[in-house]
Amino acid sequence: MAADIVVALAFNAGLMAFSYGVGRPIVRIFNPSGPAGVGRDPAGIRRLDRGLFALALGFGAIMFVYLFLGLGDALNKPAAWAIYGAAGAITLVQYRGIAPEARAAFERVRKQRPPAWALALAAVVAGHAFLNLVGAMAPPSMADPLRHHLASPAYYADVGGFPFVPVIFWNIPGVLHVGYTVELLVASEIAPAVTHFTFSLLTAGAVFVLGRRFAGWKVGLIAAAIFYSLPMTTELASAPMVEMGAVFFAVLAVYALLTGGKDADMRWILLAGLLGGLAGATKPWALLAGPAGLAVILVVQGSGVLQRPRRTAISLVAFSFAFGLVLGPWLIRNYIAAGDPLWPLGYQVFRGDMWTDWHFEKFSSWETGPGKSLVDFVLGPWNLTNEIGSFTQDRGPLSGSLLTPILLIFIPAAWLFGAARNKATGGLLAALGAFAALAYVVWFAGYQQPRYIQVVHPLLAVMAGVGVVAAAGTRRRWLALAAAGLLGLSLVGTLGVSVAFNSGFFPVVFGAQSRDEFLEAKVSNISSVMWVNENLPTDTKVLVMGLAGWYYFDRDWLVGDSAYQGHLAYHDMASPDGLVMELSDVGVTHVLVQGAVDAEPTLLGWAARVGGPSYGERALEELLTDLELPPVTPNDFEARPFVLLAGLQAEGRLGLVHRGEETVVTSRTFGGSESVEFLVFELLVE
Amino acid sequence: MGSIKSVLARPMLVRFVREHWKPLVFVAWAVGVLVAYLGQFSDSLDSIRDVLSRIFGGA
Numbered sequence: 154m155a156a157d158i159v160v161a162l163a164f165n166a167g168l169m170a171f172s173y174g175v176g177r178p179i180v181r182i183f184n185p186s187g188p189a190g191v192g193r194d195p196a197g198i199r200r201l202d203r204g205l206f207a208l209a210l211g212f213g214a215i216m217f218v219y220l221f222l223g224l225g226d227a228l229n230k231p232a233a234w235a236i237y238g239a240a241g242a243i244t245l246v247q248y249r250g251i252a253p254e255a256r257a258a259f260e261r262v263r264k265q266r267p268p269a270w271a272l273a274l275a276a277v278v279a280g281h282a283f284l285n286l287v288g289a290m291a292p293p294s295m296a297d298p299l300r301h302h303l304a305s306p307a308y309y310a311d312v313g314g315f316p317f318v319p320v321i322f323w324n325i326p327g328v329l330h331v332g333y334t335v336e337l338l339v340a341s342e343i344a345p346a347v348t349h350f351t352f353s354l355l356t357a358g359a360v361f362v363l364g365r366r367f368a369g370w371k372v373g374l375i376a377a378a379i380f381y382s383l384p385m386t387t388e389l390a391s392a393p394m395v396e397m398g399a400v401f402f403a404v405l406a407v408y409a410l411l412t413g414g415k416d417a418d419m420r421w422i423l424l425a426g427l428l429g430g431l432a433g434a435t436k437p438w439a440l441l442a443g444p445a446g447l448a449v450i451l452v453v454q455g456s457g458v459l460q461r462p463r464r465t466a467i468s469l470v471a472f473s474f475a476f477g478l479v480l481g482p483w484l485i486r487n488y489i490a491a492g493d494p495l496w497p498l499g500y501q502v503f504r505g506d507m508w509t510d511w512h513f514e515k516f517s518s519w520e521t522g523p524g525k526s527l528v529d530f531v532l533g534p535w536n537l538t539n540e541i542g543s544f545t546q547d548r549g550p551l552s553g554s555l556l557t558p559i560l561l562i563f564i565p566a567a568w569l570f571g572a573a574r575n576k577a578t579g580g581l582l583a584a585l586g587a588f589a590a591l592a593y594v595v596w597f598a599g600y601q602q603p604r605y606i607q608v609v610h611p612l613l614a615v616m617a618g619v620g621v622v623a624a625a626g627t628r629r630r631w632l633a634l635a636a637a638g639l640l641g642l643s644l645v646g647t648l649g650v651s652v653a654f655n656s657g658f659f660p661v662v663f664g665a666q667s668r669d670e671f672l673e674a675k676v677s678n679i680s681s682v683m684w685v686n687e688n689l690p691t692d693t694k695v696l697v698m699g700l701a702g703w704y705y706f707d708r709d710w711l712v713g714d715s716a717y718q719g720h721l722a723y724h725d726m727a728s729p730d731g732l733v734m735e736l737s738d739v740g741v742t743h744v745l746v747q748g749a750v751d752a753e754p755t756l757l758g759w760a761a762r763v764g765g766p767s768y769g770e771r772a773l774e775e776l777l778t779d780l781e782l783p784p785v786t787p788n789d790f791e792a793r794p795f796v797l798l799a800g801l802q803a804e805g806r807l808g809l810v811h812r813g814e815e816t817v818v819t820s821r822t823f824g825g826s827e828s829v830e831f832l833v834f835e836l837l838v839e
Numbered sequence: 840m841g842s843i844k845s846v847l848a849r850p851m852l853v854r855f856v857r858e859h860w861k862p863l864v865f866v867a868w869a870v871g872v873l874v875a876y877l878g879q880f881s882d883s884l885d886s887i888r889d890v891l892s893r894i895f896g897g898a
Contacts (some may be wrong), residue, residue: 549882550883558872558873558876561872562869562872569863594893626864629862657893823889
């Protein structure tokens with residue numbers, strides 16, 4: 154465990170340094186400099202700003218090399234180290250340039266004499282960062298990484314490439330997934346979370362430079378503190394998710410558009426397109442950076458859109474071209490493999506292979522939030538702040554989706570106190586507002602999961618930062634004190650949230666709790682995964698009926714849930730014979746049915762859970778007869794594999810080998826869990 | 840003490856509101872948001888107590 158942590162930290166330190174080294178010459182190729190008069194820094198972009206661009210482009214470039222190696226099935230340990238070493242060599246070659254830069258930056262920081270409030274804000278960010286880093290150093294326990302963000306890289310590392318795998322979310326663009334694959338190959342399972350944590354800090358840095366450039370350093374610092382203290386930042390920064398990579402690229406893309414968009418400076422627009430593409434290639438919801446980036450171009454060019462439409466058109470095309478160029482490899486791979494560049498998200502348009510109307514209906518019927526009326530639309534920001542429980546299903550307001558009231562309180566203050574009248578700040582607010590509004594419209598029309606709109610959080614933090622500074626700058630001492638008090642209270646409150654969230658990771662990270670005890674307490678259904686690992690032969694292949702803990706399987710395994718995969722066409726199987734043939738073809742030897750709170754621990758109990766109560770009430774013979782017709786509803790589609798398996802069990806071709814107890818974790822933070830039973834079957838085929 | 844109407848009609852109050860309407864609007868807005876924000880936790884006090892208990896060992 155300690156060795157894993159040290160390796161993870163060292164590998165990431167190298168990866169970030171080498172990303173900067175690789176990106177430095179790329180930034181020079183673009184040679185971006187700020188046009189005089191733009192923002193507060195007419196001399197051009199500053200060292201930190203340029204460094205963040207270099208790091209983003211360098212990281213993207215390194216990941217692309219790994220991606221192409223993987224697409225050619227040549228991503229193995231030696232290749233991974235060779236590329237890492239080559240990136241290191243490129244960085245070392247530039248030592249004579251980088252060393253004086255680093256010394257000058259250090260000296261500049263050393264000579265700074267910031268006011269006490271600025272130091273306090275920096276201390277808050279440092280406190281959050283320490284807590285998040287501890288969380289990142291714990292064994293992965295969040296559900297999404299165990300299901301896809303780490304599970305798919307683990308598979309890719311195992312097979313040495315990026316084959317098309319028809320499991321939902323496994324083929325969706327993933328710049329960080331490429332990095333996680335490399336880290337699982339050569340570093341440790343802690344490394345991906347440390348990478349994601351690093352990107353959370355880099356995003357705070359990007360927020361700072363964006364605010365500083367267009368509204369002053371105070372706005373930048375306050376915005377960075379607001380963003381980094383959001384509970385969602387806390388929840389994400391300490392886990393191997395991908396959102397922080399996406400928002401880092403997206404914020405820099407907005408910076409680039411604000412800097413060069415007005416004058417249609419192609420270098421900045423192409424740079425923005427590449428960064429927007431990297432954001433979209435990191436997280437599907439960050440694909441919003443594409444249309445939102447176009448909206449920003451239109452806003453920053455303002456009246457120039459009508460006066461010089463050709464220039465605007467060229468800007469839009471250039472941004473779109475660079476955006477698509479980055480996404481190209483993933484889109485082309487998915488299109489060739491399944492006829493849908495965004496498999497399976499583009500099903501409605503492309504009707505891709507290995508996906509069906511039942512899959513589509515199931516996922517498009519997901520709903521959360523108070524509703525989709527015009528009133529709900531208008532009240533969305535209010536509800537996201539003050540009624541977050543209506544977006545989190547049964548989890549209530551105390552979740553990672555919780556926002557702070559600071560955003561809603563201070564964003565209107567930016568306009569109320571006249572900050573928008575300043576040309577640069579007004580342009581900043583208009584552009585960020587356009588980006589956020591477009592993202593909000595798309596999000597509102599779809600599944601209103603709060604995390605899916607996280608890409609706008611850094612931008613809202615900048616807008617709120619403008620509001621805080623505007624309120625504090627009204628020459629009314631009481632108002633300045635009130636603004637500072639509100640901000641301070643909010644930051645203290647969110648630091649408390651971070652302590653509550655991350656305190657559960659301290660025992661395992663500092664050796665007071667074993668890895669197994671930690672996983673048992675934090676990961677749903679981990680007991681069934683461990684039972685399979687410890688009790689089934691090494692040449693086993695397990696069909697997993699359940700969605701938890703996939704990353705921790707040591708045995709060969711296959712996703713069995715009908716709705717989450719497209720390799721097993723249960724809907725075409727009219728009898729258990731069809732299932733036996735297909736399972737035999739793919740080498741399945743065992744079936745694991747994970748426990749669920751609302752399911753009887755039997756195959757037909759599971760069928761009733763996903764298909765409805767009638768599956769528990771009708772005779773098996775009747776259910777098997779129904780299989781001769783295609784499923785009618787998505788529920789029938791989901792229940793079908795369990796009916797098929799129950800048929801096999803009744804015929805004696807599927808034998809129960811173990812029934813065990815495990816827990817479903819209802820809250821990692823509050824420690825809630827419920828006991829359930831899991832089942833392990835052996836396929837008895839002659 | 841005059842009636843409310845006469846108090847509201849006093850020139851000083853009118854001038855005060857006219858000069859400070861922006862901070863007043865802001866404060867009203869901030870208080871409204873804060874009250875609504877804190878109100879959403881009214882059903883979660885037990886959960887908050889559970890977390891505090893876990894962190895501070897029964898505090």
